[in-house]
Amino acid sequence: MTDLSRSEEIRFRQEIREFVVSEVPESIRLKVAQGRDVSRDETIAWQRKLVARGWGAVHWPKRWGGTDWSLQKRFVFEEEMALAGAPSIPPFNTRMLGPILLEYGTEEQKARFLPGALNMDQWWCQGYSEPSAGSDLAALRTRAVREGDYYHVNGGKIWTSYAHYADWMFCLVRTDPEAKKQKGISFLLLDMRSEGVSVEPIHHFYGAHLLNQVLLEDVKVPVEQRIGEENTGWTTAKALLEHERLATSRHAEARRKLGRLLVLAKTNRDASGALYQRADLKARIAEVAVQVKALEFATRRGLEMLIRDGRIGVFASSLNLKGVAINQAVDEAIMDIAGVDALAADAAYDGLPGDLLNDGGDARYVAESRYYLRGPAIAAGSNEVQRNIIAKHVLDL
Amino acid sequence: MEFMLTEEQQLIEDTVARLLDKQWDPRRDQALLSADVARMPLWRELAELGLLGIALPEEHGGGGMGPVELTVLCRRFGRDQLRSPFLSSLILAGTALTFSPRGALRDQWLRQLAAGEATLTLATLEDRAGYDHHHTAIEGQRYQSGYMLNGRKRAVMDAAGADAFIVSCRLDGELALVLLAPETEGMAVASYAAFDGSSLATLTFNDALLPEEVVLARGAEARAALEAALAQGALAAAAETLGACEGALERTLDYLRLREQFGTKLARFQALQHRASDLHADLEMLRSLVSGAAQSLLHEPAHADAFAAMALAVPVGDRVCREAIQMHGGIGMTLELGIGRYLLRVNALSRLLGDATHNGQLYLERMEA
Ligand SMILES: Cc1cc2nc3c(=O)[nH]c(=O)nc-3n(C[C@H](O)[C@H](O)[C@H](O)COP(=O)(O)OP(=O)(O)OC[C@H]3O[C@@H](n4cnc5c(N)ncnc54)[C@H](O)[C@@H]3O)c2cc1C
Numbered sequence: 001m002t003d004l005s006r007s008e009e010i011r012f013r014q015e016i017r018e019f020v021v022s023e024v025p026e027s028i029r030l031k032v033a034q035g036r037d038v039s040r041d042e043t044i045a046w047q048r049k050l051v052a053r054g055w056g057a058v059h060w061p062k063r064w065g066g067t068d069w070s071l072q073k074r075f076v077f078e079e080e081m082a083l084a085g086a087p088s089i090p091p092f093n094t095r096m097l098g099p100i101l102l103e104y105g106t107e108e109q110k111a112r113f114l115p116g117a118l119n120m121d122q123w124w125c126q127g128y129s130e131p132s133a134g135s136d137l138a139a140l141r142t143r144a145v146r147e148g149d150y151y152h153v154n155g156g157k158i159w160t161s162y163a164h165y166a167d168w169m170f171c172l173v174r175t176d177p178e179a180k181k182q183k184g185i186s187f188l189l190l191d192m193r194s195e196g197v198s199v200e201p202i203h204h205f206y207g208a209h210l211l212n213q214v215l216l217e218d219v220k221v222p223v224e225q226r227i228g229e230e231n232t233g234w235t236t237a238k239a240l241l242e243h244e245r246l247a248t249s250r251h252a253e254a255r256r257k258l259g260r261l262l263v264l265a266k267t268n269r270d271a272s273g274a275l276y277q278r279a280d281l282k283a284r285i286a287e288v289a290v291q292v293k294a295l296e297f298a299t300r301r302g303l304e305m306l307i308r309d310g311r312i313g314v315f316a317s318s319l320n321l322k323g324v325a326i327n328q329a330v331d332e333a334i335m336d337i338a339g340v341d342a343l344a345a346d347a348a349y350d351g352l353p354g355d356l357l358n359d360g361g362d363a364r365y366v367a368e369s370r371y372y373l374r375g376p377a378i379a380a381g382s383n384e385v386q387r388n389i390i391a392k393h394v395l396d397l
Numbered sequence: 398m399e400f401m402l403t404e405e406q407q408l409i410e411d412t413v414a415r416l417l418d419k420q421w422d423p424r425r426d427q428a429l430l431s432a433d434v435a436r437m438p439l440w441r442e443l444a445e446l447g448l449l450g451i452a453l454p455e456e457h458g459g460g461g462m463g464p465v466e467l468t469v470l471c472r473r474f475g476r477d478q479l480r481s482p483f484l485s486s487l488i489l490a491g492t493a494l495t496f497s498p499r500g501a502l503r504d505q506w507l508r509q510l511a512a513g514e515a516t517l518t519l520a521t522l523e524d525r526a527g528y529d530h531h532h533t534a535i536e537g538q539r540y541q542s543g544y545m546l547n548g549r550k551r552a553v554m555d556a557a558g559a560d561a562f563i564v565s566c567r568l569d570g571e572l573a574l575v576l577l578a579p580e581t582e583g584m585a586v587a588s589y590a591a592f593d594g595s596s597l598a599t600l601t602f603n604d605a606l607l608p609e610e611v612v613l614a615r616g617a618e619a620r621a622a623l624e625a626a627l628a629q630g631a632l633a634a635a636a637e638t639l640g641a642c643e644g645a646l647e648r649t650l651d652y653l654r655l656r657e658q659f660g661t662k663l664a665r666f667q668a669l670q671h672r673a674s675d676l677h678a679d680l681e682m683l684r685s686l687v688s689g690a691a692q693s694l695l696h697e698p699a700h701a702d703a704f705a706a707m708a709l710a711v712p713v714g715d716r717v718c719r720e721a722i723q724m725h726g727g728i729g730m731t732l733e734l735g736i737g738r739y740l741l742r743v744n745a746l747s748r749l750l751g752d753a754t755h756n757g758q759l760y761l762e763r764m765e766a
Contacts (some may be wrong), residue, residue: 134726136658159727204730205722205737206592211730270527271534280754335744336752339527340552343597343748345590367592367744371737374719378726384668 003070013080020084023049029085035369038087040165044120046087056118057094065118075303082252092124093117095244097170104228104236127157127171135385138181144173153219163199163212166192172233187233189225206371245316249323251299254292257330264337288333291326314393317386324377331370338366400688410469423478431480432555432596435516444513453491458511464694468636475640478738480594482516485554488633490517490563493626497614515560520550520600528751530627535566543609546602556598557588571616581605593745624699632690634750635706638714638743639687642680645721645739652725679713701763708756714743
């Protein structure tokens with residue numbers, strides 16, 4: 001399944017690692033290693049460095065600033081970036097909006113929005129979910145009524161990640177209330193600075209601010225900001241690149257965290273020595289390590305399907321389900337090994353003398369990272385929804 | 398054995414439930430750390446109702462009751478998400494005092510505890526000791542007519558605002574419990590917030606001087622007092638975890654009955670029904686073990702069953718509280734709803750009193766002894 005030779009791949013990986021080390025400030029690499037949030041400015045600065053290097057959106061066509069790399073090379077790139085501890089860029093600009101514009105946008109829309117999305121001159125967010133339309137997304141009710149050259153949008157979105165950072169939102173709205181659920185939906189690009197848009201923060205139970213509620217009160221959206229035909233928004237939104245489905249396994253993230261787990265286990269001590277010597281903990285780590293290995297190969301298997309058949313289809317649901325579960329298992333093991341050191345609230349770590357923690361293993365911030373990972377089990381097709389897909393479409397039950 | 402609450406115990410449960418209903422709102426009070434709650438009117442009222450000192454000896458103003466009543470209280474605190482120094486002060490320090498040999502120092506602090514006039518805390522955990530609260534490597538050196546201490550205690554609950562610390566150490570080659578005032582020279586307290594809103598601290602002893610009079614217990618007596626405190630602590634943490642799970646599951650079931658997706662109530666999805674049923678059955682096991690263990694401790698204050706209760710509470714608590722978030726969907730992640738606070742609390746308890754492996758080992762060792 002290779003088109004990069006072994007030695008080319010090794011050189012390429014080396015190049016990526018060196019780029020990350022030289023271009024990502026150490027303070028940010030530390031944040032990534034500890035599973036902490038990277039700020040808006042830091043994210044944008046990193047994306048611009050990637051763009052300058054020609055790596056801003058490797059899966060886009062070259063003409064729009066992408067590459068003409070093979071699937072395999074793109075896979076190696078993304079894997080190595082994550083292993084090297086580069087900050088992950090939220091998927092909304094280049095991984096979600098980009099492919100949709102490339103497939104369904106007019107030339108004018110592409111020219112207007114792709115460059116800014118690539119360079120993060122505009123930060124995009126995704127407005128799909130609504131209070132009464134979560135798993136059942138097609139029940140969405142935010143209404144867009146056309147009057148001349150504009151839609152008047154009324155309603156609201158919820159659980160909108162990073163809406164408080166966003167300049168623009170791509171969203172689903174109902175344009176035909178008479179049509180059957182999926183049929184009456186359109187895909188609009190909405191300027192967050194338009195009159196009638198307000199953003200309310202929603203805090204995570206452990207305090208972090210990622211989610212928001214977006215209220216839309218008679219917001220005027222020019223018709224030329226609709227992607228695709230009216231009432232075809234559902235198809236547009238579902239056009240997630242097959243390639244993207246591989247990423248939901250988060251296998252590289254799991255591997256990086258497994259590395260952290262091993263360091264912690266070897267440096268954290270109790271009275272009888274390094275925790276890693278304890279048979280029960282070793283068994284626990286071994287179990288996690290085996291799962292991570294399986295996830296890695298499963299993801300490579302997905303890549304092979306993609307190269308061979310052009311799609312991974314419903315295998316993606318297994319990858320998603322297990323990817324979330326295995327990442328959670330690594331996080332939970334890290335938190336358990338960190339033990340008492342994991343207790344401090346995030347804000348507390350900065351104000352504390354460095355020797356609050358047990359010697360060596362840096363167990364800071366493990367709790368937040370673990371609680372954050374409750375999110376992907378719910379977002380973008382919850383575990384239960386993935387199980388329903390497997391039962392129906394894979395198992396034919 | 399009595400698994401059902403007596404009328405009197407039921408009354409205690411109702412009283413505390415009513416009080417919390419009126420005076421505690423985990424959302425409104427979310428900025429408060431556990432130690433701060435000792436300065437709320439709620440705390441005074443708990444004292445006036447005789448609930449704070451419920452298990453302390455009657456001769457010093459306590460209620461003279463025991464582990465069953467303590468579990469009733471802690472379970473309710475868990476369900477209503479009350480953060481407070483109850484576990485650190487009344488259970489851990491209170492039990493250590495109760496089972497220390499009689500003496501002016503002990504008796505006076507017991508009286509103040511029962512009256513709600515003071516809070517104490519127990520400082521046991523050290524570096525490189527995992528969750529082993531029984532172990533101490535701090536060795537006091539003879540100095541003039543007392544001792545000199547060097548070393549550190551970690552994750553000491555509610556040290557901020559505590560009127561005194563009961564510290565485990567070794568004196569003259571044997572285990573000892575000493576009672577130190579916050580202003581003890583050579584002792585430094587560095588407080589910090591835990592992720593569940595507990596107030597924790599690192600205590601550092603740097604040539605800290607202690608006179609002979611502050612020694613509460615030594616040798617076998619110190620061991621017995623510490624064993625009892627840690628067993629009651631494990632039981633209390635298990636009961637609080639149980640209460641948290643009950644609160645989390647109940648609220649989740651209510652939500653499943655209310656929320657509609659795909660044109661039907663979530664409660665109609667069999668996949669969710671089965672999971673909720675499993676959680677319910679898990680909780681029935683934990684409920685049985687917690688109340689059975691409380692009975693065991695009634696007759697033997699350091700009974701092994703307390704550690705069995707905590708060993709089961711840790712995985713059940715984690716599972717139930719994680720599932721509660723998951724079954725709520727997006728809203729389960731929010732501070733506003735607060736269902737996630739149950740997970741934070743049960744995870745904090747398992748780090749304060751030890752994880753399932755640790756408690757399971759304690760159970761096995763003591764069961765066989
Ligand atoms: C961290 C995070 C980030 C998010 N970011 C965004 C974003 O940027 N933009 C956006 O539009 N949305 C976002 N979401 C929203 C997310 O897509 C929804 O939360 C998700 O679709 C679930 O919907 P819900 O929250 O309404 O839960 P519900 O649909 O009400 O589900 C509640 C529970 O019931 C289960 N359930 C539902 N249907 C079934 C069934 N048929 N069978 C069995 N179980 C079922 C669910 O799995 C879940 O456990 C985010 C969510 C989270 C948690």
